[in-house]
Amino acid sequence: MVRKRRLMKSTGMVVLTGTLLAGCGGGGGAVRDESVLENLNPSGMPIVKEKITMKGFAGKFFASADWSNLMLWQEYEKMTNIHMEWETVQVDTLAEKRNLLLAGGDYPEILYATAVGKADLIRYGGEGVFIPLNDLIEKYAPNFKKLMDDYPVVKKGITMPDGNIYSFPTIRDPEFMSVRTRTPWMKKEWLDKLGLQEPTTPDEFYHVLKQIKEGDPNGNGQADEIPYGAVGITQLLDFLKGSYGLNTHGTANGHVDEDPETKKLRFIPAHPRYKEILEFANKLYGEGLIDKEIFSIKTAEFTARASEGVYGFVSNVNPESIFNQKGYIGMPVLKGPHGDQKNTAIGSPLGNLGQFIITDKNQNPEAAVRWLDFFYSDEGAKMFFMGFKDITYKEMPNGEVEYTDEIINNPKGLNLDQAVSQYLIWPGGYYPGIIKQKFFKGAEGRPSSIENTQKAMPYTLKDEEIWPAFNFTSEEQDELTTIQSDLHVFIDEMRDKFISGAAPFSQWDDYVKNMEKMGLDRYMAIYEAAYKRYQEQ
Structure with missing residues (x-):
């Protein structure tokens, strides 16, 4: 009813x-x-009288x-x-x-x-x-x-x-840019030991990864270094898209962006530039420069492995916070084969x-x-993320706030998220409210995370270029859900197959045709309608 x-x-x-x-x-x-409203105070605290x-x-x-x-x-x-x-x-x-x-x-x-x-x-x-x-x-x-x-x-x-x-x-x-975007992290001491400069192009990135694999940068005489690791391949591809002219308005709309020349929406997984990224990733994977288990590894297993310091590059939140690994710095935004050098792996403020x-x-x-x-x-953001003075946070001489030892050096051995969660609810990421840099002391708020983001800022999309996720009518949403339930699964499956070599790139044209049979044209028409409404707001 x-x-x-x-x-x-x-x-x-x-x-x-x-x-x-x-x-x-x-x-x-x-x-x-x-009479209910008579109990309400229109401003100030308390909110209600009784x-x-x-x-x-x-x-x-x-x-x-x-x-x-x-x-x-x-x-x-x-x-x-x-x-x-x-x-x-x-x-x-x-x-x-x-x-x-x-x-x-x-x-x-x-x-x-x-x-x-x-x-x-x-x-x-x-x-x-x-x-x-x-x-x-x-x-x-x-x-x-x-x-x-x-x-x-x-x-x-x-x-x-x-x-x-x-x-x-x-x-x-x-x-607070470090909570909206992230670039991969690289182990600076390994680059220094191998006499390598920070990579600035995909080809240089390949060369650095290869040297890490073959050069024994940890000095133990064993080939146990893993050049690049993550949970899944998505973060690496999103990082590379900006170097190939894709994700021109950020990541909020998933597979859809705008062609900068025609000003029309395009479907990224069917674009020739996306194919080039997959071919590059296939080269890395085929030569053992990407963790061979990247498609199947779970977060807990990856965290344990990364905490041992075996990765040269990682795509994740700050390695110091998550893996207790120091010495990682942000990777430069790469200049791609067509001259593109943009950090487009950035979400909407929303x-x-x-x-x-x-x-x-x-x-x-x-x-x-x-x-x-x-x-x-x-005031509310401070209370929500930092908690209570002299219990969960302390005020520093410069006016900033920091967590107490109870949180950052918990006597029961709890990590930061666990210690915070004895008082507050923000660890995990589900909440309404606003995340501000001065009150957020999680991984993205660490100085090294902010430094990493600042390094990429000259190449990062401007706020006016970034779209939020589009909204759809009830009828559009129903139809879109039906189409993408098969389409998105197919895209992910073929992405992994192309990169791992399970599917040859000679199947690319058939791959595109299969997406068209799944309703790609109607999918894009729905996005076009939503985009038009967005422009008219």
Whole structure:
């Protein structure tokens, strides 16, 4: 049954007066009237005069403590007068549990850190299960509204084709570049020992990798060095695309970018330049310059191997933070065979959209919006990522904040993510809010990560060149999902086969024809329609 929420708008405020929040489980037939708003403080803390309770469903990562005992939520309850009754699930079962709740109508007032996809935002927003937030943001979310005004890409990215906003997203501060882009890391001491300069072209990159394989840079007399390693080949290909004139507007739209000459959208996996990248990667793999297990290795196994210092180059977050390996520096942006030298492996400032959703069961949507908006402020971002003075962080003489020894040298032997998660929830990456460099001390905030990013900045796409992920109508999304369920699997399979040598490049034309048979033309037509709407916003 389609669920509807009946809204009355008065002076820009969303008001429900004697209205049933009805439908299949929607609101449970509860009545809400204007007296609810009498309990709301329009600004400042606490958010409400008399304590209220909201029920929320959230995804959490393995290290997170019981949220009912978590200092973040306990202290925030004291500030706001809002008690959150959390039901949390581990992220590996999040999608299944979330979908069951929504399909069965047994969903709570708030969905938090649940990474709801666009298809569901459009579907459940259209049905009235997820309430429109436009007017609520205008009146009750000054911090988030300012970010939308300052960075139009945010508003464009979260506005669905029907004109409504149904969720709050993760925002990466556009000035915090090391959290939005990353280039591979290389082991400087090995290059120095072998008398090698930093590579500046793909051919030089090949030469350096070959010298690492053959030159015994660790000096143990064994050929145990692995020139390049990662979990999967995607990060290397994304890095190389900018050297071959691809991903001209960043990575947010996956396989689609714009031809700089024709100004028309193009499908990267069918482009001749993409074939050249695969041929180059095939050469590296065929000569043993890429970890032979790159297509199958799991994160835990890769982390263990990288922690032994066997890789010359790695594509991952800061090796010092993740692998406890010092001496790695950022790899230069390579100048490709056609003269392209761009760092296009960069995401939009807009992260996952569906990280905070208010459902039609919520009796206090205004208070819920105020509750979240705090975390888009500097004060809220500091509390969310750094925690509490003299407990999880300390103030330095220069005014900066750093984690306490309890976090960075945990007496129980916990790593940083695990120690932080005894108090806070950000490790793992699922949350609504804004990630700012001065308050984020994870791997991307390390000085070496920032230095790595600065090294690539002269060649990095400008903010005005970077697109957010496009939004689609419900009908477009349904059709696109059907097409790409087969198309994307085929692309990934053939990518790995071409690189590993399991499929010869003489099959390239057949590969392209198969994609066309899978509905590539219609796929691109849907993207064209979405792109046109994006331009008109």
